[in-house]
Amino acid sequence: MFTERVLSGMRPTGSLHLGHYHGVLKNWIKLQHEYECLFFVADWHALTTHYDTPGIIEQSVWDMVIDWLAAGVDPSRATLFIQSRVPEHAELHLLLSMMTPLGWLERMPTYKDQQEKLSGKDLSTYGFLGYPLLQAADILIYRANQVPVGEDQVPHIEFTRELARRFNHLYGREPGFEEKAEAAVKKLGGKRAKLYEELRTRYQQEGDEKALESARALLNDQQNLSLGDRERLFGYLEGGGKMILAEPQALLTAASKMPGLDGQKMSKSYNNTISLREDEDSVAKKIRTMPTDPARIRRTDPGTPEKCPVWQFHLVYSEESRKEWVQQGCTTAGIGCLECKQPVIDAVLEEQRPMRERAQMYMDDPTQVRNIISDGCEKARELAFETMRDVREAMGLNYG
Incomplete structure (x- = not known):
């Protein structure tokens, strides 16, 4: 009944790093060749946790869009837009809030989890409680039936499915x-x-x-x-009424294997990232000064690759022969740590080079980025308008 359509969004958190590229963007680039794709900047979602510092969001929006384009997201294949430029998201969120049981929101595993993680912030707000509902509205308004998510986000998709089912059951019974x-x-x-x-x-x-x-x-x-x-x-x-909202499926994506410079997950909060478009000298310096196996105090000490953060980078960037060279050289002290790091530096810089070139084109002419987003917002609004017309009619709100 509905077009095979993918929807995915990212909160604007400033410049993206290699963890974002390997965890999300590489997958988007693949999906844009297989489905009709809509990728959006979730700026309203950013306000659920940064409502007291909205000033940082604007610059972050444009930095992030440039990173998407630099990574290879193609505006001729995917629709790129900003959530707040499509006010129909807010209207659907409001209408869905009228029929969403409070218990469904309070049960969301991320609700309590995020409150604990961000205990320094006052998150006892309606917006924070309702953000899974806004997320559901983002998906349902485009009748997207495929949503790329990691394992931890599957409950959000299940919640969205239940919501669509409840809406169709309540409002899909047209007369006759x-x-x-x-x-x-x-x-x-x-x-x-x-x-x-x-x-x-x-x-x-x-x-x-x-x-x-x-x-x-x-x-x-x-x-x-x-x-x-x-x-x-x-x-x-299915024994219901007219299907007004489509039930989405979770399109499971593999967790990012991209480690941080210290071996933990790559994250700004750990200060262990390499930005997508970081300066070459800075990238080389960061990798050269990465910690290694603590057992290798001297060049002649043998080491264990599995205990070294640099080995995690080889797992992402090196072919089998290179990994064998690292295993052999490290365990026998045949190579030093700097020798081991050089192929990683070369591989990361090679991956980033086309990104820097693409980004430069958009930084030299920012109107290109504005135009891409403007076109995307227009396309998104057309789709959102169609859904809202059906939703208003189903809920008896289309009186003139």
């Missing part, structure tokens, strides 16, 4: 729904109508998930149905 759905079944033609009815019965009476998949595939292949009839048949299939 059954009659309209049965009339739409007849439009499938005798053979297909019979198959649809059989699959629908198998799913509703036996909970047969394969029958549900087959019936969905059957509907997706029908070119002669109107959008309204198609939506009715999807809803009728």
Whole structure:
């Protein structure tokens, strides 16, 4: 029923680092060739924890967009936009808040977890409690059915699915729904109508998930149905009403293997990052001064690569032969730590070079970035407008 559409966003936290590249952006670059993609700057989300320091958000927005473009996100393949420039997000968030049980929000695992992590901030705000609902509105307003997330974010997608289901159940019952759905079944033609009815019965009476998949595939292949009839048949299939909001799937992404300079996860809060567009001399200096295996006090002391943060970089950047050279050289003291670090420096600089070149083009002409975002916001608003028209109609808010 809905286009295969991916939605993903990032909070504007300033310049991005290699952890962001290996954890998120590389995946976005791959997805933009496989799906219709929307990537957005989650500036309202930044306010849930930085409501008292909004000044840092604006510059961070543009730095981050340049980093996306530098990394290889292609505005001719993906729609890039800023959340706050599409006010329909806020309208859907408000309308969904009217029917969202409070307990659903309080149960979110990240709610208590974040409050503990950021205990120095007063997060007893409505915005912080409601941010999973705003996140759900971000996804549902574009009828995105694929959302790339790590394991820790899966509960947010499940929450969004439950919300879509609840909305469709509450508001998808248009007057005469059954009659309209049965009339739409007849439009499938005798053979297909019979198959649809059989699959629908198998799913509703036996909970047969394969029958549900087959019936969905059957509907997706029908070119002669109107959008309204198609939506009715999807809803009728599952025993609900008209499908107004799409239930998204979590598109699981592998956790970033990118370590920080000290061997911990790369994070600004640990002060162990390499920025995406960092100056070459600075990158080389940071890697040269990285801590190594504490057992290697002298050049002649053998070491254990697994105990050295530099080895973690080799796992990301080196081919098998190079890793064997490191293993052999380190355990026998055949190579020194600086020799071991040089191939890592070369590999990181090589990865960053095209990023710096692309970024320079946008920094020399900032209007290009503004135009890309302006076009993206326009496209996003068109899609959001369509959803909100259906939502308002379903909730009885389309009176003139």
